[in-house]
Amino acid sequence: MKTKINPEFHQLNFDFILKYSEILMSCVEFKEIYCFNCKKTLGRYNEKYFSDLKMGEIIKANHSSHVHEGHDIVIRKITV
Numbered sequence: 001m002k003t004k005i006n007p008e009f010h011q012l013n014f015d016f017i018l019k020y021s022e023i024l025m026s027c028v029e030f031k032e033i034y035c036f037n038c039k040k041t042l043g044r045y046n047e048k049y050f051s052d053l054k055m056g057e058i059i060k061a062n063h064s065s066h067v068h069e070g071h072d073i074v075i076r077k078i079t080v
């Protein structure tokens with residue numbers, strides 16, 4: 001099978017892939033707050049900007065109802 005590649009398009013496409021992978025690289029790591037009892041994600045936070053301490057504060061401030069009800073909440077790292 002013969003494939004004809006338009007050099008200009010090829011270049012554009014390559015640039016696009018480079019840009020895309022840059023974006024992926026910059027936000028690949030997330031911290032996810034997950035509640036086992038509710039079986040749902042309560043929030044996702046870019047790991048670059050949120051330390052574990054900050055995550056604790058967020059849970060206390062926004063998801064305290066789960067804590068009060070004795071739910072199992074974990075912070076887990078995810079890759080998007």
Ligand SMILES: [Zn+2]
Nearest residue numbers: 035038066071
């Ligand atoms: Zn819950």
